[in-house]
Amino acid sequence: MTDNFYRAFEEKYRGPRELIKERLSAYLPFLDAILSITNKPQAIDLGCGRGEWLEYLKSLGFNAQGVDLDEGMLEACQELGLSAKKGEMIEFIGTLPDASCMVVSAFHVVEHIRFEDVKIFVQEALRVLQPGGLLIMETPNPENIVVATRNFYLDPTHQNPIPPDLLHFVSEHAGFSRSKIVRLQEPPELREKPEVTILDVFAGASPDYAVVAQKLATAEQMAKFDTAFNQDYGLSLENLLGRWDARHSGVEQKLSHVENKADEGAKAYDAGLKEGALQTQLAEKDTSLRQAEEKTTRLEQELRDALVQHAIAQSQKDALASQTKAELHEVHQSNHHHWSLAEEWRQQLDALHQANHHHWTLSQERQQQLDEVHQANHHHWSLLQERDAQLHAVLNSKSWRITWLLRKLMQFTKWLLRLPLMLTLWMLALPKKVVRHLLTRLIRFATKHHSIRLRATRWLNKHPRIKNHVRLFAQRRGLLPGAHAPIQPMSAEYENASQPDVAHKTRHSEQVDLSLLTPRARQIYRQLKAAMEQNKGKN
Numbered sequence: 001m002t003d004n005f006y007r008a009f010e011e012k013y014r015g016p017r018e019l020i021k022e023r024l025s026a027y028l029p030f031l032d033a034i035l036s037i038t039n040k041p042q043a044i045d046l047g048c049g050r051g052e053w054l055e056y057l058k059s060l061g062f063n064a065q066g067v068d069l070d071e072g073m074l075e076a077c078q079e080l081g082l083s084a085k086k087g088e089m090i091e092f093i094g095t096l097p098d099a100s101c102m103v104v105s106a107f108h109v110v111e112h113i114r115f116e117d118v119k120i121f122v123q124e125a126l127r128v129l130q131p132g133g134l135l136i137m138e139t140p141n142p143e144n145i146v147v148a149t150r151n152f153y154l155d156p157t158h159q160n161p162i163p164p165d166l167l168h169f170v171s172e173h174a175g176f177s178r179s180k181i182v183r184l185q186e187p188p189e190l191r192e193k194p195e196v197t198i199l200d201v202f203a204g205a206s207p208d209y210a211v212v213a214q215k216l217a218t219a220e221q222m223a224k225f226d227t228a229f230n231q232d233y234g235l236s237l238e239n240l241l242g243r244w245d246a247r248h249s250g251v252e253q254k255l256s257h258v259e260n261k262a263d264e265g266a267k268a269y270d271a272g273l274k275e276g277a278l279q280t281q282l283a284e285k286d287t288s289l290r291q292a293e294e295k296t297t298r299l300e301q302e303l304r305d306a307l308v309q310h311a312i313a314q315s316q317k318d319a320l321a322s323q324t325k326a327e328l329h330e331v332h333q334s335n336h337h338h339w340s341l342a343e344e345w346r347q348q349l350d351a352l353h354q355a356n357h358h359h360w361t362l363s364q365e366r367q368q369q370l371d372e373v374h375q376a377n378h379h380h381w382s383l384l385q386e387r388d389a390q391l392h393a394v395l396n397s398k399s400w401r402i403t404w405l406l407r408k409l410m411q412f413t414k415w416l417l418r419l420p421l422m423l424t425l426w427m428l429a430l431p432k433k434v435v436r437h438l439l440t441r442l443i444r445f446a447t448k449h450h451s452i453r454l455r456a457t458r459w460l461n462k463h464p465r466i467k468n469h470v471r472l473f474a475q476r477r478g479l480l481p482g483a484h485a486p487i488q489p490m491s492a493e494y495e496n497a498s499q500p501d502v503a504h505k506t507r508h509s510e511q512v513d514l515s516l517l518t519p520r521a522r523q524i525y526r527q528l529k530a531a532m533e534q535n536k537g538k539n
Contacts, residue, residue: 029228041102047109132217183234206234
């Protein structure tokens with residue numbers, strides 16, 4: 001239940017905290033026996049509620065741990081500094097190791113769960129208890145007729161009342177060495193009341209009872225508990241009914257005695273006794289008879305009142321049972337809806353987890369690939385830095401500055417030596433230029449006219465070698481669709497730089513004339529250029 005409903009319900013109908021702690025002293029003989037055989041024993045309380053039992057155990061020296069599903073109850077325990085956590089009783093006790101506790105308790109819990117779960121709980125309790133350990137199960141007593149027909153159904157979470165003999169048999173069948181029915185919370189004045197009324201019969205039996213079961217231990221340890229297990233506890237329905245029968249048997253005997261006396265008086269009158277004495281005796285007998293009749297009438301009225309109260313209680317019980325059944329039906333429908341939503345959300349969550357795992361795997365692969373690329377980039381960048389440093393070392397070297405004039409002279413000498421050849425080639429290239437110009441115009445004209453282009457294509461197909469030369473010529477000049485632009489020659493770097501400024505030019509602002517470099521410098525420059533192009537392509 002939510003919104004602290006069950007905590008408020010316990011406060012109103014179960015009783016204040018101090019009263020509950022006072023009632024728990026009935027278990028003191030059993031707890032004292034445990035403390036006599038072990039120090040700081042471990043105790044587990046399932047369905048700990050507001051924590052009265054945990055607090056009582058703690059005051060005696062037990063190491064107590066509570067478990068409950070209700071948030072309001074757990075808050076009450078935490079406010080008192082008690083050890084309690086949220087959990088379902090069957091699941092929690094299943095996680096405990098064997099022979100780990102001396103006390104396993106469940107106060108007003110077994111009436112809330114299915115009978116099959118009760119048997120599982122008792123079996124698990126036997127497993128986790130140490131030798132000589134105790135299982136305590138307290139629950140409403142259906143021997144009390146008012147409890148069985150009315151009070152039990154005040155709690156909408158109750159399922160079925162459990163008779164004492166049934167719960168006693170469950171513990172014995174599970175394998176406990178011995179068990180005791182401890183009846184609790186009966187009115188103290190009723191224990192010695194001389195005359196029992198019909199209301200006492202209906203409502204006077206112990207409203208609660210507990211089954212205390214013990215796990216087998218050594219004979220010496222078991223003997224410590226004999227006193228507690230041999231005591232009688234509480235009032236049973238059979239006890240009250242016996243006292244009720246005894247009382248009514250006495251009344252019937254008195255009525256029979258009065259009737260006998262009356263008969264004797266009538267005989268004495270017939271025998272001729274004195275009229276005055278006989279009348280006096282008859283008056284006395286009549287008075288006794290009237291008193292007996294009045295007492296009988298009073299008893300009959302008490303019986304009728306009790307029957308009326310029972311009928312009212314039965315009517316209230318039926319109405320409450322109908323209301324509870326309707327509420328439980330609504331709760332079941334709501335639970336089914338929530339369960340369906342939970343299943344749908346669980347499926348979506350599983351799909352999301354699978355997708356996340358797939359994406360995580362892909363991200364790991366991408367990260368590995370990225371790391372490999374970064375490593376390769378780092379290697380190329382280191383190589384580039386090394387080559388750049390070598391180039392700068394060459395350009396900034398003293399020998400480079402000293403040989404500046406010699407390099408200029410060599411360039412001038414080479415130019416002079418190439419000048420006749422260049423003039424000759426220029427003269428020879430003039431007819432070629434005219435032919436190239438005419439061929440360029442013809443190709444452009446043919447590409448603009450479809451019919452001419454088809455004829456030219458057929459003719460070129462018949463002459464493959466000419467066709468190959470024409471195609472290469474057109475591609476170099478970008479005359480064909482999709483053809484690349486002709487490759488332009490590299491301009492010279494540092495061509496116009498003066499000798500004092502060469503060492504101060506940056507490596508990205510100008511181009512290098514390879515003819516000015518030594519063979520080793522040209523090799524270094526080409527390696528740097530290739531590394532830079534490769535690095536740029538990967539990025």
